[in-house]
Amino acid sequence: MKTNSRSGFTLLEILLVVVIIGMLVGVAVVKLGGKAKEAMVTTARDQIHNYESAIDLYELDSGFTPTTEQGLQALISQPGTPPVPNNWKGPYLKPPVIRKDPWGHDFIYKNPGPHNASGYDLYSPGPDGIEGNEDDIGNWQ
Numbered sequence: 001m002k003t004n005s006r007s008g009f010t011l012l013e014i015l016l017v018v019v020i021i022g023m024l025v026g027v028a029v030v031k032l033g034g035k036a037k038e039a040m041v042t043t044a045r046d047q048i049h050n051y052e053s054a055i056d057l058y059e060l061d062s063g064f065t066p067t068t069e070q071g072l073q074a075l076i077s078q079p080g081t082p083p084v085p086n087n088w089k090g091p092y093l094k095p096p097v098i099r100k101d102p103w104g105h106d107f108i109y110k111n112p113g114p115h116n117a118s119g120y121d122l123y124s125p126g127p128d129g130i131e132g133n134e135d136d137i138g139n140w141q
Helices: 011-062 071-075
Strands: 108-110 121-124
Touching: 011 071, 011 121
Parallel strands: none
Antiparallel strands: 108 121
8 A cells, every 4th residue: 555645745744844934033023122222222322431430530631621622632642722631641542442332423521511510511313313302422421
């Protein structure tokens, strides 16, 4: 007696497995999508803290923080505009590079700052790159 049996998967079974895998991937992407934004905000905050530490070292050596005009550049090269720090021992960043925020925008430094009138404001304009919106990430938060 001969039996005619074929082994393997039917097209319907394969399509069902593909649909299930697609649904699982979709759920994973939705769950992890918010984590990418969170990670970028955390990175921006960490960069701000690193710049604050460098500004603190600059202030210890010179007795004052950089002016708005001198900006963060004063952390990697001695400023030539007044007030010129006589005891500059930089660069205060390693490597001596002013990095951009996670969205590719420059950090904004203002001394005195609108949020810290007796100090400085250091912030990222956030994902939209527009200064002054509620998505700004700064040292006053």
